[in-house]
Amino acid sequence: MVRRAFSLLLILALAGIFFSILKGWTPMTELSGVARDYVANEKEQLGAMNLVTAIVVTYRGLDTLGEVTVLFLAASGVAVLLRRKRDEAAATVKIKRAASEIVTTGASLLSPFIVMFGAYIFLNGHLSPGGGFQGGAVIASAVLLLFLAHPDYKLKHAVLNIIESFSGFAYVLVGLLGLFLAGGFLDNRFLPLGHFGSLLSAGAIPVIYVLIGLKVGTELATILENMKGRAL
Amino acid sequence: MILGVALVLIGFWGLISRKNMIKMILGLAIAETGLQLIMVTIGYIDGRTAPILDGAVNTLLAVRQVVDPVPQALVLTAIVIGVAVNALMLTFVIRLYQKKQSLNISDYKDLKW
Amino acid sequence: METIMIILLALVMLAAALATIHMKNMISAILAAGVVSLFASVLYLLMAAPDVAMTEAAIGAGLSTVIFLLAFKKTRDEEVENG
Numbered sequence: 001m002v003r004r005a006f007s008l009l010l011i012l013a014l015a016g017i018f019f020s021i022l023k024g025w026t027p028m029t030e031l032s033g034v035a036r037d038y039v040a041n042e043k044e045q046l047g048a049m050n051l052v053t054a055i056v057v058t059y060r061g062l063d064t065l066g067e068v069t070v071l072f073l074a075a076s077g078v079a080v081l082l083r084r085k086r087d088e089a090a091a092t093v094k095i096k097r098a099a100s101e102i103v104t105t106g107a108s109l110l111s112p113f114i115v116m117f118g119a120y121i122f123l124n125g126h127l128s129p130g131g132g133f134q135g136g137a138v139i140a141s142a143v144l145l146l147f148l149a150h151p152d153y154k155l156k157h158a159v160l161n162i163i164e165s166f167s168g169f170a171y172v173l174v175g176l177l178g179l180f181l182a183g184g185f186l187d188n189r190f191l192p193l194g195h196f197g198s199l200l201s202a203g204a205i206p207v208i209y210v211l212i213g214l215k216v217g218t219e220l221a222t223i224l225e226n227m228k229g230r231a232l
Numbered sequence: 233m234i235l236g237v238a239l240v241l242i243g244f245w246g247l248i249s250r251k252n253m254i255k256m257i258l259g260l261a262i263a264e265t266g267l268q269l270i271m272v273t274i275g276y277i278d279g280r281t282a283p284i285l286d287g288a289v290n291t292l293l294a295v296r297q298v299v300d301p302v303p304q305a306l307v308l309t310a311i312v313i314g315v316a317v318n319a320l321m322l323t324f325v326i327r328l329y330q331k332k333q334s335l336n337i338s339d340y341k342d343l344k345w
Numbered sequence: 346m347e348t349i350m351i352i353l354l355a356l357v358m359l360a361a362a363l364a365t366i367h368m369k370n371m372i373s374a375i376l377a378a379g380v381v382s383l384f385a386s387v388l389y390l391l392m393a394a395p396d397v398a399m400t401e402a403a404i405g406a407g408l409s410t411v412i413f414l415l416a417f418k419k420t421r422d423e424e425v426e427n428g
Contacts, residue, residue, distance in 0.1 A: 038301065052396040055305040067309045074316035081323045121399075129395035133312050137403035144411060216312070220408060223319050227415040254371065254417055258378050261409065262362050265385050268397075276392045299393045311400045315409045322416035329420045 053126050057205050057212075065171065068215055072168065075219040082226045107149030114142035122213030123206060132209040136216025143221040147228055160218045167215040174208055252336065253325045257318060264314045268307045275303035351391060358384045371417055379410035 038051065038059060056064055115138075122135030277299050361384070364377040382405035389398035 050396070051301040052304050052308065055301055056308060060305060063309060067313055070313050071316045074320045077320050078323045081327050130399055131308075131396065133308060134396075134399045134403050137400070137408055141403070141407055144408075219316075223316070224408075224411070224415075227319065227322070227412055227419070252371075254413065254420070255366070255374065258365055258374060258413065261378060262365060262381055265381055265401075265405065268401075269385060269388065272389055272392055272394050272397060275394075304394045304397050307394075307397050308400050311397070311404055315404050315412070318409055319412050322412060326416055326419050 050126055050128065050131075052129075053131050053205065053209065056131065057126075057208050061175065061208075064212070065175065068168065068171065068212065071216065071219050072164075075223050078223050078226045104149045107145050111142040111146050114145065115139050118142065118213070118217065122209050125209040125213075126205045132212030133216055135213040136218075136220060139213070139217035140220035140224060144224055147224065160222060163214055164218040164222075167211040167218075171208060171211045171215070174211070253328070254322070257321050257325070260321075261314070261318055264310075268310055268314075271303045271307050271310075275300035347391060351388065354384050354388050354391075358388075372414070375410060375413045375417065378413070379406050382406040382409070 038055060118135040118138035120135075121130040121138060122132045125131030125135070358381050361377045361380040365374045365381065368374040368377065382401060386398045386401035386406060389395075389401055
């Protein structure tokens, strides 16, 4: 009872803090300084149609590199903690009920198209809403569909590992190219900016976003596979 | 804005008051959603359109026509990191469960004295 | 019109969040948390943030719900095996 009262008190204190912040809040009517600069000069500087993409990949590129690192660490943490012991893997050969034929055929037929849709999303990340993270999540959901349809579906770990490490390495490499050939680390202007609004425009932004998409997709798929384990 | 604050409060209430560890992580996830909602609301300007420079937005007048893209970029990263961290926490829960066969947080008192 | 929609979405989200905390059945609670994420993504779309809406729908509502369900299934399975 004391514990409950104490937690209620804590929540009320938090509510008080939020309320005092909320009282002084008025909706913005103008863009703030940094944002105004980004919006006004982005077309000449980077040439990407989607401003959010431009900020994520270039203006705040270092943050995104750090984020991908966090994702990688989380994925490896999950893999290390949930690794299967040898005897445990040998002991679990219980027969699972397979999904019906319609489900398995449909899943096998559908998943390549889902992967293609994910690739479409991250290829067009600089033109329309979407990008590496969304496309990666869509690819991971294709993997999830395969897992649901085939209970003992195995991922090809070697291929996944190669894709993941290659894209991580190439991401840093593209950033270093920007450092040497253009203004700074992760600068996208060492490739021509191209025609504004076409697929091959905005310098290196599509390249970086494709790499991010591959990396996020493989990492989320690995997390899903490890979480699945033998439970499903 | 008020909704975001309310979600944060509900989430923390869940985090503190529940004993089931998966419920606690769910509470944390809801608080996360609330915080992200607050951040997007801060960047929203009434009557403006999304920060994409297509035909609907005059490029020269873009400063007056689009909402603030910086909080949106931040929230984008926050969501992805959030799900990775949730997965890591759930992994710890699974390992703890394999040790003691219990999801109740009160059963884990090894570090108390 | 838009204001009414936002208020409706907000009410549903609050109800789903409370349901998440108070439901006894764990699977319903996880699905309610997924509902919160889904409506949050609709709300992002109304607030002119299509990128964030897409991420929230794909990752928040889709993947994280599945991860929670898998973790729950995993803890349940062990229970059955160990009597």
